Amino acid sequence: MIGRLNHVAIAVPDLDAAIILYRDTLGADVGAPQDEPDHGVTVVFITLPNTKIELLYPLGDNSPIKGFLDKNPSGGIHHICYEVDDILVARDHLLASGARVLGDGNPKTGAHGKPVLFLHPKDFNGTLVELEQV
Ligand code: CO
Numbered sequence: 001m002i003g004r005l006n007h008v009a010i011a012v013p014d015l016d017a018a019i020i021l022y023r024d025t026l027g028a029d030v031g032a033p034q035d036e037p038d039h040g041v042t043v044v045f046i047t048l049p050n051t052k053i054e055l056l057y058p059l060g061d062n063s064p065i066k067g068f069l070d071k072n073p074s075g076g077i078h079h080i081c082y083e084v085d086d087i088l089v090a091r092d093h094l095l096a097s098g099a100r101v102l103g104d105g106n107p108k109t110g111a112h113g114k115p116v117l118f119l120h121p122k123d124f125n126g127t128l129v130e131l132e133q134v
Helices: 015-025 066-071 087-096
Strands: 005-011 034-036 041-047 052-058 076-084 115-119 129-133
Touching: 005 129, 015 041, 015 052, 076 087, 087 115, 087 129
Parallel strands: 005 052, 076 129
Antiparallel strands: 005 076, 034 041, 041 052, 115 129
16 A cells, blocks of 8 residues: 655754755755745755655744654654555555544645645554655
8 A cells, every 4th residue: 555655754953953964964965944834844855866854843833843852852753754646545444454543534735735644653663654645
């Protein structure tokens, strides 16, 4: 059911330092920061040959990653995103399998303008999983 690894999202406490780390130390193709007010994050997309890395930095007072950074002050992997062909078919299969879908269970528009869902980390070995319909 799941396809390619679309991205790995890493929450960072210092966006400028993380950009320098990926661009200069790791030599990656690092994009410009984009504010995503609907998601409470500033995102930096890093394009690798086979997938993407997304740096997440809190935007606003109610950012969903603020609590994560409080628990992980030096940052850390926040979620991984797998591609699916049909997000509603994927959701229904997961629910029938006993997995929990976060929120109201309906897809939202993700950072790439595509439908996304998040799955409960306790059902996936402690990893927050995002599904994106591509
Ligand atoms: Co994501």
